[in-house]
Amino acid sequence: MQLISVPVGARRGPLEGAVGRSIMPYCRLIEGRYNGVLQFIPIVREGKTMATAYEQTYLYRLRHSAAHLMAQAVTELYPGAKLSIGPPVENGFYYDIEFETPLREEDLASIEKRMKELSKLDQRIERTEVSRDDAKALILDESIPGMGPAVAEYKLQLLDAIPEGEAISFYDQKRTDREGVHHRFLDLCRGPHVDTTKEIKHFKLMSIAGAYWRGNVKNKQLTRIYGTAWESAEELEAYLHMLEEAKKRDHRILGRELQLFMFSSKVGTGLPLWLPKGATLRDVMVDFLKKEQVKRGYDPVVTPNIANIKLYEKSGHVVNYRDKMFPFMQDDEDEIYILKPMNCPFHIEIYASQMRSYRDLPIRYAEFGTVYRYEQSGEVAGILRARGFTQDDAHLFVTPEQLQDEFVGVVDIMRTVLQKLGLNDFRMRVGTKDPSSDKYVGHDDNWEAATKAITDACDKLGLDYEVSPGDAAFYGPKLDLIIKDALGREWQMGTVQVDYNLPERFELEYIAEDGKPHRPIMIHRAPFGSLERMIGLLTEQYAGAFPLWLSPVQVAVLPIADRHAEPAHELAHKLRELIFDTRNVRVSVDDRRETLGKKIREAQLQKVPFMVILGDKDLENGTVGVRSREDGDLGAMPVEEFIRRFLTG
């Protein structure tokens, strides 16, 4: 198999003892990034290549073969279709094909039907290794289904991309029909595959998408057909069921049901409106982080939402992201302003506004800064990818000697955040420079130093991370937190970046002990990343049932009859006086003339952690009926006991 080498030890951690499931995301991640050719980055640990683990599973081969089976069906039904690549991916497979006429979703049914028929024909799948010349001849051989000069475009390119000395193999799906005629379907592929098409039984074609050839926007867009395949009907069923369930925890659906946020086409795409409950959630998160930041010596700053474009020309953002900025504004003096897409230049201006001494450093400026980025329309996804969002941003200005400790401190705050939010299914990625790209600014030694600062700090902290070339910011390498959403899609959350370049561009200085000016280093960091994205993610992780400290409403007081409404409000006042986790307890009272059952049902659907029921018996005895979101009816108890239970979480 073809490998791309990465430094030994570069990828670690999540792959501990990894086989199958935990490796799949990596295969998926890497495939399509480097290629054109079916390539997977090897997973390297302690000098040993482990990448083949998933490839060696039966499921991987089954899905790979399912892709071939689909290709066979497609070449029969659409003779002019040009095949390109068709790898297995997490949960299934796809094949990228160029069609002469656009494929519609309703066409999938007939392709799937033909696949079922072809599967039953019990075609043997055989590997043949051939020379480069023979391979070319086969690809151009019109007598073989799916081959011939008319449809060879991509396969020939794939063949060319196979390095000298590496085996060139085809997989042949063969059968002989009742009349004794031989049939075959041949595809250039390094395999491996299952033994016969008969094994491919439990699959379903899922969707159509456009995908650029070799993942490059400049290339032609091919039609990608996604399918899922499993070893048993039960597994297929379970997977489809899981997708249905995942939809129910989609943050966009829960966001509406729980009245957290909304969108309006009258406002604009990707511009969320935060409703009272969602805004409360934001406040709670902001309070929490502010408190952590105060403990760690951060200073708050506040900066405007627009700025003169010159500021961003100087920082380099305009060159790199002009098309991702909202349209520019011009004032009477012909000065051009932009909606701010980044907070850093503002913080830099504040730093540069005075002479700084080494005694002042480190300086840590923190701001919940709302930024606006004109994301491509196809990218916007609820609050996970919005055009207006708030970063929990901070910039640290440090001396070279302080860099290591400050970086460690920043990673520590990120860990505190993760722990508090209850997030434990994530991975860390060190995004480094892609040597083949020219979008990066600054000197190589600075890049090296910054990258080393990150990896050293991670090693020191025993943090598991992987290195991903090409995922750096244009001004510096970064450490990103990556988390999956309900549908298994990965999102970049918190981030830490070491930056030598912006201080240079803005000629930042501090006076050191030697009495001479020196250049500080900047650390950019945002533990949540964006409040929007983090809340979207949390909503999905908890399926809307937020932990007590985060819940927008923590207690719903439910009076049984009208005469209990007043005592219910009194109880609510009393509870609101309490402090839980630094904030006053959030209480609602449902004093509508509805049955208790209905009030309970609605509070439960709103995922309120505690319901407190108040009726005649309670007023007589000084008790309340307590019901928890998780455990249901807890029975009557004195008010004080409820408070005690509540405060202990």
Add this chain to the structure above:
RNA sequence: GCCGAUGUAGCUCAGUGGUAGAGCAGCUGUUUCGUAAACAGCAGGUCACCGGUUCGAAUCCGGUCAUCGGCUCCA
């Protein structure tokens, strides 16, 4: 931005060329109730928008917009 799909009442959805429907939510009235939906009535829609075909369009055709699944991208 590109490929594919979807837009009917606040929400979930019926309705394939002939007078716009249901449940929930809302409003009014009755019921004052002890752990997941009381009962009755009323009101609510330019069928996303614009244009076309037709005697007649939610329905057929074209365009636009929004949303969803991907691709690419995310300072």
